Amino acid sequence: MASPARKPHVVIIGGGFGGLEAAKKLGNEPVQVTLIDRTNYHLFQPLLYEVATAALSPADIAAPIRGVLTKYTNMEVMLAEVQGINVAAKTVSTGDQQIAYDYLIVATGARHSYFGNDQWETLAPGLKSLEDAVEIRRRLLLAFEYAERITDEAARNAAMTFAIIGGGPTGVEMAGAIAEIARYTLAKDFHHIDPSHARVILIESNERVLSAFPEKLSASAKKQLEDLGVEVRTGVRASNLTTEGLEVNGEFIPCRVKIWAAGNAASGLGKMLGAPVDRAGRVMVNPDLTIPDYPEVQVIGDLAHFAHQKGEPLPGVSPVAMQQGRHAARNILWMLEGRKPQRFWYWDKGSMATIGRNKAVADLNIVHFSGRLAWLAWLFVHIIFLVGFRNRVAVLLQWAWAYFTFNKGARLITRNFQAEARPAS
Amino acid sequence: MASPARKPHVVIIGGGFGGLEAAKKLGNEPVQVTLIDRTNYHLFQPLLYEVATAALSPADIAAPIRGVLTKYTNMEVMLAEVQGINVAAKTVSTGDQQIAYDYLIVATGARHSYFGNDQWETLAPGLKSLEDAVEIRRRLLLAFEYAERITDEAARNAAMTFAIIGGGPTGVEMAGAIAEIARYTLAKDFHHIDPSHARVILIESNERVLSAFPEKLSASAKKQLEDLGVEVRTGVRASNLTTEGLEVNGEFIPCRVKIWAAGNAASGLGKMLGAPVDRAGRVMVNPDLTIPDYPEVQVIGDLAHFAHQKGEPLPGVSPVAMQQGRHAARNILWMLEGRKPQRFWYWDKGSMATIGRNKAVADLNIVHFSGRLAWLAWLFVHIIFLVGFRNRVAVLLQWAWAYFTFNKGARLITRNFQAEARPAS
Numbered sequence: 001m002a003s004p005a006r007k008p009h010v011v012i013i014g015g016g017f018g019g020l021e022a023a024k025k026l027g028n029e030p031v032q033v034t035l036i037d038r039t040n041y042h043l044f045q046p047l048l049y050e051v052a053t054a055a056l057s058p059a060d061i062a063a064p065i066r067g068v069l070t071k072y073t074n075m076e077v078m079l080a081e082v083q084g085i086n087v088a089a090k091t092v093s094t095g096d097q098q099i100a101y102d103y104l105i106v107a108t109g110a111r112h113s114y115f116g117n118d119q120w121e122t123l124a125p126g127l128k129s130l131e132d133a134v135e136i137r138r139r140l141l142l143a144f145e146y147a148e149r150i151t152d153e154a155a156r157n158a159a160m161t162f163a164i165i166g167g168g169p170t171g172v173e174m175a176g177a178i179a180e181i182a183r184y185t186l187a188k189d190f191h192h193i194d195p196s197h198a199r200v201i202l203i204e205s206n207e208r209v210l211s212a213f214p215e216k217l218s219a220s221a222k223k224q225l226e227d228l229g230v231e232v233r234t235g236v237r238a239s240n241l242t243t244e245g246l247e248v249n250g251e252f253i254p255c256r257v258k259i260w261a262a263g264n265a266a267s268g269l270g271k272m273l274g275a276p277v278d279r280a281g282r283v284m285v286n287p288d289l290t291i292p293d294y295p296e297v298q299v300i301g302d303l304a305h306f307a308h309q310k311g312e313p314l315p316g317v318s319p320v321a322m323q324q325g326r327h328a329a330r331n332i333l334w335m336l337e338g339r340k341p342q343r344f345w346y347w348d349k350g351s352m353a354t355i356g357r358n359k360a361v362a363d364l365n366i367v368h369f370s371g372r373l374a375w376l377a378w379l380f381v382h383i384i385f386l387v388g389f390r391n392r393v394a395v396l397l398q399w400a401w402a403y404f405t406f407n408k409g410a411r412l413i414t415r416n417f418q419a420e421a422r423p424a425s
Numbered sequence: 426m427a428s429p430a431r432k433p434h435v436v437i438i439g440g441g442f443g444g445l446e447a448a449k450k451l452g453n454e455p456v457q458v459t460l461i462d463r464t465n466y467h468l469f470q471p472l473l474y475e476v477a478t479a480a481l482s483p484a485d486i487a488a489p490i491r492g493v494l495t496k497y498t499n500m501e502v503m504l505a506e507v508q509g510i511n512v513a514a515k516t517v518s519t520g521d522q523q524i525a526y527d528y529l530i531v532a533t534g535a536r537h538s539y540f541g542n543d544q545w546e547t548l549a550p551g552l553k554s555l556e557d558a559v560e561i562r563r564r565l566l567l568a569f570e571y572a573e574r575i576t577d578e579a580a581r582n583a584a585m586t587f588a589i590i591g592g593g594p595t596g597v598e599m600a601g602a603i604a605e606i607a608r609y610t611l612a613k614d615f616h617h618i619d620p621s622h623a624r625v626i627l628i629e630s631n632e633r634v635l636s637a638f639p640e641k642l643s644a645s646a647k648k649q650l651e652d653l654g655v656e657v658r659t660g661v662r663a664s665n666l667t668t669e670g671l672e673v674n675g676e677f678i679p680c681r682v683k684i685w686a687a688g689n690a691a692s693g694l695g696k697m698l699g700a701p702v703d704r705a706g707r708v709m710v711n712p713d714l715t716i717p718d719y720p721e722v723q724v725i726g727d728l729a730h731f732a733h734q735k736g737e738p739l740p741g742v743s744p745v746a747m748q749q750g751r752h753a754a755r756n757i758l759w760m761l762e763g764r765k766p767q768r769f770w771y772w773d774k775g776s777m778a779t780i781g782r783n784k785a786v787a788d789l790n791i792v793h794f795s796g797r798l799a800w801l802a803w804l805f806v807h808i809i810f811l812v813g814f815r816n817r818v819a820v821l822l823q824w825a826w827a828y829f830t831f832n833k834g835a836r837l838i839t840r841n842f843q844a845e846a847r848p849a850s
Binding site: 039040041057058059060062064066067070076077078079080097130141142145148149186188189190191393394397398401410411412413 | 838
């Protein structure tokens, strides 16, 4: 496929869990790799809710991609936004540049989906990027400041009501973390309000939260949330979002801060591949992760719809993305040896969700548990996997500090940068 | 002054070094205190350049004001921007609220001054706020990314040229830190450029850098900067700033990133007091920190012009602000006892400026030194004074990590939030 004079060129789009694992696996192999991302960092998304709730700083959960890959000599990192993919010409376009590839791995993930109600995006931001997290942190902290300042009781109650729409892991983690902040961190900081009276409502349209978990763990998660004072409303939908509040089952709830954790839509790049996509925009990949007719193109992670044995696609979680990233890299090395790409098998080690201090649920397939043990397991796994030694130590230290003092250090309300100019160029 | 039924009300505007010290000194005294700030955090400004150069995160050098003052029961913190002061009526206006005071302390500090060239502000941002620091960090890191991507040699050189205008402590610290990042942190991260060839130019209109320091230390600072590869140009002025570059002494230097560290202008609130102000907008205070005719109003910190024995006003540094803050608080307690406010005396313990790893200068009045010893002294003092235990440990850890690895952890290019909505209200 490649001329003998040069190494085959692998282009990876996206430096998330899938793309980064693929790149590492190809490090110092007989290929030339270009990883393209529109940010300069790899984001540890599972801890994004900790930034949104002021426990961690953006830099604690983000590692510069260049730094992570600096030890591989066959690797180039490009800060750019891919505008188009031409699978027939085997090129990727970044607007000002055309990049030719021999092999392509597309790993650009997903954003939120508002199910046709895009006007809700500014009313109820989702949580996918560092910018999202900083914006949510700002709204949370400003709500308490606003409540402290005003005297109108109804407006004050609306400011101290927080609605989280979607009871998957992100929604559960956000609800628990907001309840904790209000009950412990901010409890004594105000004079005119008692933050521990804040109302946190978790809204889930399924009959139970964490519906991907076993029923017993869903029930335990609900109980643990309620112990923190969270109102858990299942089997109901949020509708009619406005700046003043939202409707749940016909009841209007005055509520200043709303957070969206309900749905995902795959990155738009998936549609440029010409392969079939599912309703959420995910690319229907072959069992070996390639797309029909183009074995040199693979799609992985949240952008891929991989038909699982049970009929359901694999979930959009980091273990799937990482395993697919390594597999896609291996496929390329096999193809270079003249072999065929192989079928991908997902090794499901289980899943966990944290709710708060000493509160979590863990489903390790053969064993389910909840409470403190699950929380410690969650902590252990997340520290182990955090990219980069420095981040690991910094996060550990801040968690230890928060655990013993109930204090959260990153309670900064930073401003919009609207008035600021873009860099000279 | 106050009715016997209620405690006298002290309003402090500004939660910087001066305002915060005044508030602490009044903690649990027989007064009611309201501290008003437009941000929710106290900023440790002397380390702002470390955020701008990706060594520390915003939260490492900022402490929520509510958290710092939470232990005092006579204190209220208000997140608001003061719009006006009426010294005759003894009220402060925040737009939607009028707040009456018995005693007022104004401590709103300074912003940059572009000496009549306000159009330079977007071309060469200054370094006063967290937003400034994050913007400068973004420009620095993007410049290297841009240089890596383009092939035009002239444009690449311009992207890798960094001009710092102003050779006071901030300018010297920025120049040293940028040179270090280029030489050590980023050295191996790129393929098409060698960041260690970056050109860092420090421009100072005085005949020497750090002109407030003894001549010997200025010379040492220059030497230490040059050891890091910084071009130090003294006795010359920068002019004609454009996106493409700037002029120094008639010579045009193509240069993408420019940073302003040359001048300060006092906060506009000073002019609302009716007292005389100097050319930089600082309020000419009486020797006891009060303003003429209004002994209940005191001005402290960077906003105050305090005539020193030498004729020069006291410099705009944190020790002055902190000592004045404590003195202003004491004045109020004295006045409550029917005594007169007392004259303020500044106890000058000396000053320091850091240049880089093992590089600094220290002027402790009776003894001057530079190099590693000065650097260690600088490190020690800054850690001791960082507000809040958690920040201290986090900063120490990150410095230790950076020292041993030459790595800097906070190399994030975060986006403008232009597209994002303001919070629902």
